[in-house]
Amino acid sequence: MEDEGAVTARVGVLGGDGAWSVAEVLRGAGVAVADLEPAPKQVAEAVARKWHYGLASVRAGLLGHPRAILQLLQQVNGARPKGWIWKGEGAVDGFRPEIDPEGLPREGIEGYRLAHLAAVARLVQEVDRLILPLCTARAWVDGAGTVFGARPKGVTLPSGVKISEIVFSADDLRSDLHAMVEVFRALNPRLVLQVSVLPSLGEVVDWPEVEGLQHDPIFDALLEARRKGGKGAGLLAFLAQGGDIDRFAPVVAAPVAEDDDAERRRRRKEKRKAKGDNPGKVICEDELLEAFAK
Amino acid sequence: MRLCVIGNSHLAALKLGWDELKAKGQAPDMEVTFFGAPSDGVRHVRLEDGRLTPKRKDIAEHFERMGGTPHIQLDDYDGFFLIGLNVSVKRILRFYKTHAWVGLKGTEGKVLVAPGFARDFLTERYGDTLMGVTASHLQGRKVLALAEPLWAEWIRAGAPETPEYGWDAAITAGDGEAIGAMFRATVAASLPPHAQFLPQPDITVAHGITTRLAYNKDASRLISGEGGGTDAAHMNGAFGQEIWPLVLPALRAM
Numbered sequence: 001m002e003d004e005g006a007v008t009a010r011v012g013v014l015g016g017d018g019a020w021s022v023a024e025v026l027r028g029a030g031v032a033v034a035d036l037e038p039a040p041k042q043v044a045e046a047v048a049r050k051w052h053y054g055l056a057s058v059r060a061g062l063l064g065h066p067r068a069i070l071q072l073l074q075q076v077n078g079a080r081p082k083g084w085i086w087k088g089e090g091a092v093d094g095f096r097p098e099i100d101p102e103g104l105p106r107e108g109i110e111g112y113r114l115a116h117l118a119a120v121a122r123l124v125q126e127v128d129r130l131i132l133p134l135c136t137a138r139a140w141v142d143g144a145g146t147v148f149g150a151r152p153k154g155v156t157l158p159s160g161v162k163i164s165e166i167v168f169s170a171d172d173l174r175s176d177l178h179a180m181v182e183v184f185r186a187l188n189p190r191l192v193l194q195v196s197v198l199p200s201l202g203e204v205v206d207w208p209e210v211e212g213l214q215h216d217p218i219f220d221a222l223l224e225a226r227r228k229g230g231k232g233a234g235l236l237a238f239l240a241q242g243g244d245i246d247r248f249a250p251v252v253a254a255p256v257a258e259d260d261d262a263e264r265r266r267r268r269k270e271k272r273k274a275k276g277d278n279p280g281k282v283i284c285e286d287e288l289l290e291a292f293a294k
Numbered sequence: 295m296r297l298c299v300i301g302n303s304h305l306a307a308l309k310l311g312w313d314e315l316k317a318k319g320q321a322p323d324m325e326v327t328f329f330g331a332p333s334d335g336v337r338h339v340r341l342e343d344g345r346l347t348p349k350r351k352d353i354a355e356h357f358e359r360m361g362g363t364p365h366i367q368l369d370d371y372d373g374f375f376l377i378g379l380n381v382s383v384k385r386i387l388r389f390y391k392t393h394a395w396v397g398l399k400g401t402e403g404k405v406l407v408a409p410g411f412a413r414d415f416l417t418e419r420y421g422d423t424l425m426g427v428t429a430s431h432l433q434g435r436k437v438l439a440l441a442e443p444l445w446a447e448w449i450r451a452g453a454p455e456t457p458e459y460g461w462d463a464a465i466t467a468g469d470g471e472a473i474g475a476m477f478r479a480t481v482a483a484s485l486p487p488h489a490q491f492l493p494q495p496d497i498t499v500a501h502g503i504t505t506r507l508a509y510n511k512d513a514s515r516l517i518s519g520e521g522g523g524t525d526a527a528h529m530n531g532a533f534g535q536e537i538w539p540l541v542l543p544a545l546r547a548m
Contacts, residue, residue, distance in 0.1 A: 037405055038405060039407075039411075039415070040389055040392065040393055040415060042419060043415055043418075044415075044418045046418075047411075047414045047415055047418050050414065051407075051408065051410075051411040051414065053411075100408045100410065100411070101410070102408065102410035104396050104408055104409070105396055105397055105409070108396035108397055109396070111396070111401075111406070112396050112406055112408070115401075115405075115406040116406075
């Protein structure tokens with residue numbers, strides 16, 4: 001008989017890669033958060049963190065503002081705003097300038113962005129639930145209303161582009177959230193959207209309620225608690241996957257991804273051992289000894 | 295100069311090359327002692343009281359057979375030459391199967407990454423090899439490091455019962471030279487400051503990531519007694535002969 005409390009939704013996190021990572025907290029709670037732009041499996045944690053791998057389901061940066069998320073989706077649909085290739089030590093993606101700590105070759109940055117947009121498109125199709133951390137009503141905006149990331153020191157904007165920080169009104173936020181939901185629906189009508197309101201990532205904002213966006217204050221509180229080392233991993237994982245809190249029955253937490261990796265490595269090692277000598281492998285010992293026998 | 299050569303099976307090409315140069319009276323002015331252990335056997339060596347001491351009997355026996363002593367007394371040498379020790383371009387080729395950095399051509403179906411990320415990732419990985427660990431045992435001494443030779447270029451066609459690392463895919467895509475350059479840069483960066491990387495000489499390299507056929511010819515017969523053309527990983531004495539003239543100048547410049 002199926003466990004009424006079991007939840008199996010595929011979960012993604014879009015944004016929130018800033019002062020702390022929602023995706024990391026969820027993974028720590030046992031949620032298999034989708035990763036559509038993964039680092040190689042063997043990457044050292046410090047290297048992954050430096051280059052913002054694993055901090056969300058795609059390397060989109062902090063986002064956290066409805067207009068930024070909306071713009072990203074519009075770009076997935078083919079919109080190509082101008083003024084986003086900034087100049088530092090190499091080219092910098094002005095929509096996510098915090099992601100790559102070093103600039104990229106100018107001739108490659110457009111392809112790099114298109115590859116990122118393709119990953120965002122796959123994310124929207126491949127998950128059942130998408131968590132959208134929201135944290136700010138402020139944004140850096142140019143004359144055309146395009147939202148950019150915060151300009152790092154030493155980085156210059158293209159000539160003719162000026163950005164200024166503005167605070168969006170409640171009406172603007174509502175309007176952008178509506179538009180965002182509509183674009184998500186057009187891309188994947190089955191996708192469940194959940195916003196996570198995280199003052200600790202930015203500022204306190206009175207976020208408007210919008211149809212098509214779920215918001216669970218208990219989930220947010222658990223996220224904050226887990227970030228600080230608190231309990232509640234099981235419930236957080238349950239809620240992240242769309243579980244109904246009234247049906248939650250504490251069980252042994254699902255093993256985290258690291259444990260799965262360790263188990264896979266152990267099985268591979270045992271398999272190799274059981275297999276014995278690989279006829280294709282170079283017989284290094286013989287080769288070494290023969291050279292010294294001459 | 296008293297030189298201590300430490301390596302795995304790839305040390306064989308150096309030994310053959312050294313013997314051939316000596317026979318021709320062309321060996322550099324060095325006193326060379328070899329210490330080798332197959333595969334990753336050098337992993338079982340510890341630094342104790344100024345000696346590199348194997349913790350496994352079979353490794354100590356290898357050392358004694360090749361170098362005359364079951365351990366390496368560090369003060370007996372003016373310089374150290376590390377060869378192989380699990381540093382190979384295969385690591386980048388494995389990465390290249392799933393990822394590609396901006397600027398490469400073979401990006402289809404792969405996660406595209408910044409060149410700086412590829413550099414950081416690979417540098418860290420190479421630093422974690424037996425080469426990096428052994429070099430760190432030799433703090434304060436002159437250390438020269440040579441990676442495992444690039445596999446012979448005939449491997450592009452594939453070989454039965456031989457792992458497919460994707461040499462031909464990388465070369466066909468036009469990425470061989472860029473991958474070779476990334477290999478040299480990241481291995482060099484992975485070594486501790488007292489150690490220096492000696493890249494495989496250009497004359498031996500084909501397509502950036504493979505070794506020219508001449509340096510693999512008969513390697514399997516000469517080294518392991520098998521028929522020719524069965525071992526793309528190990529090189530012959532001609533390869534060793536190309537390496538030796540580079541060793542003394544590099545050590546003197548350190």
